[in-house]
Structures are given as structure tokens and as C-alpha cells.
Amino acid sequence: MINSAVLVLNRYYQPVHVTSVKRAFSLLYQGVAKAIDQQYRLYEFADWAALSATNDCITTINRTIRVPRVLVLSAYDHLPRGRVRFSRLNIYARDADTCQYCGKNLPRSELNLDHVMPRTQGGKTTWENVVCSCVPCNLKKGGRTPEQADMRLLKKPVRPRWTPLFRGASRKVTYQEWLPFLHLADASYWNVELLDE
Structure with missing residues (x-):
């Protein structure tokens, strides 16, 4: 209490x-x-x-x-005026526990994070380059960009403004x-x- x-x-x-x-x-x-x-x-x-x-x-x-x-x-x-911490929890919150490729809303245990521009191609681990994705979409995309994998993002990832x-x-x-x-x-x-x- x-x-x-x-x-x-x-x-x-x-x-x-x-x-x-x-x-x-x-x-x-x-x-x-x-x-x-x-x-x-x-x-x-x-x-x-x-x-x-x-x-x-x-x-x-x-x-x-x-x-x-x-x-x-x-x-x-x-x-x-605190900035929003860049964390797995806050990325899931920003993306509303929804895969940013297929649009499925899933439990967090079935989600992971994906670098839109893969790290192998120079992508950074930032708010603007990391999205929530389901495992099948992440596997399908692999180490490619969404364009290279013929996939589309639901929305462009941005730094959240909420606290x-x-x-x-x-x-x-x-x-x-x-x-x-x-x-x-x-x-x-x-x-x-x-x-x-």
C-alpha cells in the first residue's frame, strides 16, 4: 500500500x-x-x-x-519536459502494439523490433528507424529495406511527443x-x- x-x-x-x-x-x-x-x-x-x-x-x-x-x-x-526514453516499451506504446508492416495488433510477446533501414546497410537505432513488427513480417523483410522486400510501412516512424x-x-x-x-x-x-x- x-x-x-x-x-x-x-x-x-x-x-x-x-x-x-x-x-x-x-x-x-x-x-x-x-x-x-x-x-x-x-x-x-x-x-x-x-x-x-x-x-x-x-x-x-x-x-x-x-x-x-x-x-x-x-x-x-x-x-x-522530459524526453521520451528510447526503449522497447515506448516503441511498442508509440506503435500501439501493432506491426507496422501488416497492421496486426498483437500481444507484446508476439512482437519484436525492426530497423527500417537495416543496420547492415548503415541504419541507426533511433526513433526514426525502429518500428514494431510481428515475427513473420520481420523474417520476410530480413536484412532489406521495406522497398527491397516489397513491403510498405503503415506510417513513418517518428520520435513521440508525449511523456x-x-x-x-x-x-x-x-x-x-x-x-x-x-x-x-x-x-x-x-x-x-x-x-x-
């Missing part, structure tokens, strides 16, 4: 990080952040600790405290409390006040 995830927002309620419950309590206790409940009320540590505990709670020597699932930082107003936090969160939301902050368009549609004309 102490290492489970808590969404951290900047002071404009934009997601900037996912942290552990342990770190979240530290931020809350220090007054650097406030907890947000499902009705969007803000709580400082003492007020949050006074709330009745739910299923998700931490027990200390003298009290049981509800685990916050969303924190808002009091002063931080930036967005993270891993937001990409991962949009694909699988860990907690229901995160939804309004991760899917702002969906939340605004469902939360807008309807007026009788």
Missing part, C-alpha cells in the same frame, strides 16, 4: 507526476501539497487525517489515515479518482452544468 500510486497535479490541476503513497504523505505533511477528494475539495494534512478512513488507508501508531489518490502542489506551475506519464495513464487509469484529471475532454463533457432553456 505504501508504494501504490498517487497522481500529482501542478497548481493548475494538470498532471505532472505519479508518486508513491509514502512520498505523497510527505508532501501533504510538509504543506507542499493538498489532497483532493472525489468532490474536488482540498485538504491540508490535519484535515485529511481527520476524515474517516476507507478501504485504502495507512495505519500509524495512533490513527488510521485515508490514502490520497490525487494531490495538488501548492506552488508548482510547470509541466514536465510516459500521460501516455501510460491514458491507456490504463490506475484509480477512478484520476479520470477527471487525465481525460479533461471527457470530464468537461460529463461535468458541464446543463441548463433548462
Whole structure:
């Protein structure tokens, strides 16, 4: 429980990080952040600790405290600018677990990576030259370019512009409390006040 995830927002309620419950309590206790409940009320540590505990709670020597699932930082107003790490996981995420030659969406265990311009022909291991492919397509292509193998790429590979936090969160939301902050368009549609004309 102490290492489970808590969404951290900047002071404009934009997601900037996912942290552990342990770190979240530290931020809350220090007054650097406030907890947000499902009705969007803000709580400082003492007020949050006074709330009745739910299923998700931490027990200390003298009290049981509800685990916050969303924190808002009091002063931080930036967005993270980290570059997306060039990794197998992020290439699969960029290509949506889809072979870039035949278009089949497959489990990751049935996918591998392919150099569009083969390394034997001077191809580099970069975002712009590596794609997700299924084993049969990779074997068919071999050490050739797609043109040489008479194959076509579904789309040109590019460096992604998303950050891993937001990409991962949009694909699988860990907690229901995160939804309004991760899917702002969906939340605004469902939360807008309807007026009788």
C-alpha cells in the first residue's frame, strides 16, 4: 500500500507526476501539497487525517489515515519536459502494439523490433528507424529495406511527443479518482452544468 500510486497535479490541476503513497504523505505533511477528494475539495494534512478512513488507508501508531489518490502542489506551475526514453516499451506504446508492416495488433510477446533501414546497410537505432513488427513480417523483410522486400510501412516512424506519464495513464487509469484529471475532454463533457432553456 505504501508504494501504490498517487497522481500529482501542478497548481493548475494538470498532471505532472505519479508518486508513491509514502512520498505523497510527505508532501501533504510538509504543506507542499493538498489532497483532493472525489468532490474536488482540498485538504491540508490535519484535515485529511481527520476524515474517516476507507478501504485504502495507512495505519500509524495512533490513527488510521485515508490514502490520497490525487494531490495538488501548492506552488508548482510547470509541466514536465522530459524526453521520451528510447526503449522497447515506448516503441511498442508509440506503435500501439501493432506491426507496422501488416497492421496486426498483437500481444507484446508476439512482437519484436525492426530497423527500417537495416543496420547492415548503415541504419541507426533511433526513433526514426525502429518500428514494431510481428515475427513473420520481420523474417520476410530480413536484412532489406521495406522497398527491397516489397513491403510498405503503415506510417513513418517518428520520435513521440508525449511523456510516459500521460501516455501510460491514458491507456490504463490506475484509480477512478484520476479520470477527471487525465481525460479533461471527457470530464468537461460529463461535468458541464446543463441548463433548462
